[in-house]
Amino acid sequence: MTTVQIRDVSLFMKVIGEGYPLLIMHGGPGADHSTMLPLQRCADQFSLIFYDHRCNGRSLGADVTTMTWENLTADAEALRQTLGFDKWAVLGHSFGGMVALEYALRYPQNLSHLLLLDTCGDAWWVQHNAPNVLAKRGYNAAAEQAARRFFNGQLEPNEVLPAMLKFGRAYYYNSSFLRYVRGVSSGFRVKMQPEALIFGFSQLLKGWTVMERLNEIEVPTLVLAGRDDFQFPPEHQVILADRIPNAQLEIIECAGHNAPMERPDEVTEIVRRFMATE
DSSP: OEEEEETTEEEEEEEEOOSEEEEEEOOSSSOOGGGGGGGGGGGGTEEEEEEOOTTSTTOBSSOGGGOOHHHHHHHHHHHHHHHTOSOEEEEEETHHHHHHHHHHHHOGGGEEEEEEESOOSBTHIIIIIHHHHHHHTTOOHHHHHHHHHHHTTOSOGGGHHHHHHHHGGGGSSSOOHHHHHHHHHHHHHSOOOHHHHHHIIIIISTTOBOGGGGGGOOSOEEEEEETTOSSSOHHHHHHHHHHSTTEEEEEETTOOSOHHHHSHHHHHHHHHHHHTOO
């Protein structure tokens, strides 16, 4: 683990393994790379580049207002150049998948494969539809309202964790108390940046969509999600895969929004097979 000066920010980075480079973009906003560490299983085949987006996790040196699509993607591109890769594959989970889509549209010449895990091409799915899904699944009004405020950035920093605790079980397919406790415990190991979460949902993602540009993506693309994902359900994954010309769709059974954490062996195997495509 190290930090590297990229443009105007010091990015926290972890590189492991040998082989073809695969950049891992974590979810959030406001979280860090540790949520993606189950993918370390691929280190025997790929050079895995984990990092924290600017203003997220342990990356330092930039004001939260600089967390724009232009800067997030330019950071990734500058990281590629710094590491000396001609091309690489990019995998993004949740918010990281949105950054990955923006990267694919802005720097297509430097991308060989695009992997989209539990993500979307339109923020409507998480900001407006996700709270409704919770209500349909039997969550009470307090949980629905907490999710609506959370995903629209209508919180103070000290309200972020209490709000998430109200609906956190929905992230998992198996929402047993034990799994919930383990998920909460792992969350405490994440270096959270509440201000980045609030800015991301209230400013960056407000009205964001790339749905009309998906047909511009020409590289092989994997669209993968848990069938029980309440933020980006299978019906949206079908639309994503249909609009990206060279896309492969994989729906993981018995998984929610964090398929790499719930079904790591299955996800890893799909990633390996997909990366073998040209």
